[in-house]
Amino acid sequence: MNEELVYKPVEEVKxxxxxxxxxxxxxxxxxxxxxxxxxxxxxxxxxIARILGAFFVLLSFLVFKEIKDYKVMDxxxxxxxxxxDRENKxxxxxxxxIIKEWSINRDNGNDSLEVRLMDDxxxxxxxxxxxxVYKTLSSLIKEKDKNYIRQQKNKMLSIPExxxxxxxxxxxx
Numbered sequence: 001m002n003e004e005l006v007y008k009p010v011e012e013v014k015x016x017x018x019x020x021x022x023x024x025x026x027x028x029x030x031x032x033x034x035x036x037x038x039x040x041x042x043x044x045x046x047x048i049a050r051i052l053g054a055f056f057v058l059l060s061f062l063v064f065k066e067i068k069d070y071k072v073m074d075x076x077x078x079x080x081x082x083x084x085d086r087e088n089k090x091x092x093x094x095x096x097x098i099i100k101e102w103s104i105n106r107d108n109g110n111d112s113l114e115v116r117l118m119d120d121x122x123x124x125x126x127x128x129x130x131x132x133v134y135k136t137l138s139s140l141i142k143e144k145d146k147n148y149i150r151q152q153k154n155k156m157l158s159i160p161e162x163x164x165x166x167x168x169x170x171x172x173x
Contacts (some may be wrong), residue, residue: 005082005092005094006092006173007085007091008091008092010083010088010091013091014093015081016076016095017073017078017079018077020136021074021075021136023073024069024070024127025067025068025069025072025127026046026069028065028105028130031059031060031063032060034059035056037062038057042054065078070083070121071083071088073127075164078095079092079095081093081094087117096140096141097161098117099117099122100144101116101118101146102116102137102146103145104146106130111126111128112126112130113127113130113133122148
């Protein structure tokens, strides 16, 4: 975690811009889908399907009951409000102009957002709503997406662009 990222009480942190999306920790769509599939399987005539359906319903219920949700971040059109603890008592605002690049990491079900700042410090936030984070940040600051930057560097040039680059590099001195 970055030492430069200063967390303050939420009341003292001023967010800039218009609110876009709240990102929590707990998954919401997957347990609902699992519960619906489980309920559908409970009405099948196959005993194995009913057992699997009961398992899905139980698993969905446990996710909703046992996993506590808390805010991980709020995304605004000018930056990200990052919360530092599960009680949402501490937070800091990271404007988009100090973000160098961001990326989504998916490691064995441990999905996280990694943000590298201009001073090469970084922070990492875990959430099960990583798809929501990706869609929102892609719509706001796609040019700072690590994969997008890599694609732009490796992009094949058209023949006129290549000639123009050669002309600028060697003949416009």
